[in-house]
Amino acid sequence: VSGGGVAAFSDARPFQFGYADAAHDVKKKKVVVLGTGWAGTSFLKSLKDPSYDVHVISPRNYFAFTPLLPSVTNGTVEARSIVEPIRSIVRKKKFDVHFKEAECYKIDTVNKKVCCRSTQENNLGGSEEFTVDYDYLVIAMGARANTFNTPGVVEYAHFLKEVEDAQRIRRTVIDCFERASLPTVSEEEKKRILHFVVVGGGPTGVEFAAELHDFVNEDLAKLYPALKQHVKITLLEAADHILNMFDKRITEFAEEKFQRDGIDVKTGSMVVKVSDKEISTKERSSGKTVEIPFGMVVWSTGIGTRPVIMDFMKQIGQTNRRVLATDEWLRVEGCDSIYALGDCATINQRKVMEDIAAIFSKADENNSGTLKVDDFKGVIKDIAERYPQVQIHLKKNQLRNFLQLLKSKDGEDELNIEKFKQALAEVDKQMKSLPPTAQVASQQGVYLADCFNRMDICEKYPEGPIRFRAAGRHRFRPFRYKHFGQFAPLGGEQAAAQLPGDWVSIGHSTQWLWYSVYASKLVSWRTRLLVISDWGRRFIFGRDSSR
Ligand code: FAD
Ligand code: MG
Ligand code: MG
Ligand code: MG
Ligand code: MG
Structure with a gap:
């Protein structure tokens, strides 16, 4: 920046260009996008400049509307209704987007390429491997469920992260009810099989517990009347309260509602081990370890970094961090032409x-x-x-x-x-770091696509904010998140919402607000229609409880 030399502003030219000379101008710059979740899909949808050669790599050939995943676990909404094929999303673009169903297992910054492996087995019993080179790399591969290395979690607990997880949970719940109905099963064993344990009192764990409670009481109780007395739902949370990130009023309301509903909320209990039939927790109040028999455990304690990102961080010298760091322009720190957004990265904010x-x-x-x-x-x-x-x-x-x-x-x-x-x-x-939410991921996708769309113009005005204020339109402003509020569905057609300005709204009307917000946010008219008709079907006929 002219004159002043504020260190912080001096990197106001966020984009480096590999093709300054005219000879290369003909060749399209190749953008490789890893991931088709919230961040990757919103980037693709907002990218308009046809001068890029766009390649997308993701192990799933669809986008999933994750906020409705808890509703898939009990059949309120069908899995098919919340996914949209990525090929049909990008088909509407004016330029070609090439999709490969594979996972990236290595990012090679030296040779500017990514190594990929198909997720399907080939006829030799292995999987197809290939590499894709890039000019710009957009990393949007999300995060994995975090087990905190607790033994037995991977083997015996369910996660609630992907569509397959939600479908598996739905089948397992029904399985538990059918197994408990068999004549040879003792009373005590019935109690164990019908004990559902949710680990993690964040928004996902709470919403799942509420959905499960509704499913059991509104639908399964009628179909398995003899079993109703044996069903129990327990929510384990290591901290002192559930829904920590929400306003106190919401936390209190949720805790009281769960208590009335008979959901056993155990705060201050840390899970130390999971085995096939028992979960061990350490109670903070007494310091004792308690063993709880269960039929199904759902693990929802937050997210961690994927191994391929960990490797990448080592490679680029981000060694003593737990999450991949970018600057406010979403450029990965320590790399050229690599961007990261959504749950796989965090913005390293500067301190004044x-x-x-x-x-x-x-x-x-x-x-x-x-x-x-x-x-x-x-x-x-x-x-x-x-x-x-x-x-x-x-x-x-x-x-x-x-x-x-x-x-x-x-x-x-x-x-x-x-x-x-x-x-x-x-x-x-x-200073607050941004939460790992769809809201953040999708705004980052829109922001980055906008930068890519304007890259040519911005190249001409690379100077910082001060001198070219008049040309402000042509520069890259740092990413700025706009918070529109957050919902916590609590079951029984009630929800809580915390809106900007510390507005809190709780109750049945909030649930209707939730219905309308999420219906409007669905990615296509097809999914919107499907979800709304699923809701209608549920109101009229109840949920489907076949396996
Ligand atoms: P994801 O959406 O997870 O996408 C990651 C993509 O990368 C996927 O397509 C995946 O297949 C792909 N991928 C994975 N590994 C590789 C690899 N090795 N190579 C290439 N591609 C790869 N947020 C909200 O704002 N509101 C909500 O109500 C809400 N509810 C939620 C409910 C549940 C049950 C869950 C699990 C999450 C919820 N979230 C919600 C959070 C939100 O889903 C995430 O913050 C968001 O998905 C992050 O977007 P992303 O693109 O970073 O990651
Ligand atoms: Mg993504
Ligand atoms: Mg997603
Ligand atoms: Mg994710
Ligand atoms: Mg993030």
Whole structure:
């Protein structure tokens, strides 16, 4: 950036170009996208520039609408209704998109290629392997379920992450009821088989427990009247409360509702081991280990990094991190032309305090060593764009108060770097990393596609925000997340929602809001119609309980 030299702004040219010379201009730049989940699909849908040669690699040839996965576990919604073939999504594009059903098992940054393996067996009993080279790589392969290395989880617990998981859970629930109906099964064994344990009190675990409770009470109780008394649902959570990330009112409502419903919420219990028939937990209050017999366990304790990403991180020197880091332009730190978005990555936000000297000298244009409040007013917008925490801080504290604070106590309106530091000392406390949600992933996909769409124009105006403010349209702003609120369906046609501005809404009307929001968010009219008719069918006939 001209003059000022704020370190933080100096990387405002996010995109590097391999084909500056005219000879190469004819060749299309090859974009390889890994993953067809929320991030990858939203990137593909928003990519408009036909000058790219686009290749997509994913072990699943469809996009899945994950927010409705819990509804698939009990047949409220059919699995087919929430998936859309990726080939039909990209068919509508004006340019060709090539899809390969395979998983990437290695990213080779030196030779700029990815190594892939088909997920299907070939007739030699192995699987087809191939490599794909790239000019730009977009990593959007999501995350895996996190077991925290708890023994037995992979072998004996169900995850709820993929469509297949939800279908398997549905079959297992029915299996448990049929097995418990056999004449040879003792009472005690019936109790065990019909004990459903959910591990993890986050939104997914809570929603699943609620869906299961509805399924059991609204449908299965009628079909298996003799078994109803034996059914039990337990929700295990290591922390003190469920739905930690939500407002207190929602947590309280959910805990009370579950208690009324007879769902046993056990907080402060850490699962230490799972075996084929028992789950062992350590109770924080007593320090004791308790063994709980179960028929089915669903494990939903959050996400972890995929092994292929771990390898990649080692390769590029991100060794002491747990999650792949990008900058605010979604460029992977330490690489060229590689972007990562969605659950597989996290944005490494810069701290104001670390860049404070550079910010100060940026505002202090004539290098006088002191800053007038007016100077600061002039650059605050640019700073807030680069450091979202400043914007949040200003919103909470109001600009006028903040500027007041900047002025020294004796009424002087000049401040030196020390005072400047004091004034901004609290700002970094507002930093929060983005949650691993579909909302974040899809916004990042739209953002990155927009950058790719404008890459040509932006190349001409690579300078930072200050000098080319007039040409602001032509530059890449850092990614900024817009939060539209979050739902927690709680069963019995009730839901809770936490909307921006700490708005909380709970109850039956919120469930209707949930229906309408999710219906509107579905990717195609086909899936929308299918889901809405599934809901209608459920209202009229109840859920299907055949295996
Ligand atoms: P994903 O959507 O997981 O996509 C990853 C893609 O990469 C998949 O296509 C996968 O097949 C592919 N892939 C995997 N491995 C490889 C490989 N080796 N090579 C190539 N491709 C690969 N979020 C919300 O905002 N609201 C909700 O209500 C909500 N409910 C949820 C309910 C459930 C049950 C779950 C599991 C998640 C929910 N989420 C919700 C979270 C949301 O689904 C994720 O945050 C989102 O899917 C992340 O998008 P992504 O593209 O990063 O990953
Ligand atoms: Mg994806
Ligand atoms: Mg998905
Ligand atoms: Mg994911
Ligand atoms: Mg992320």
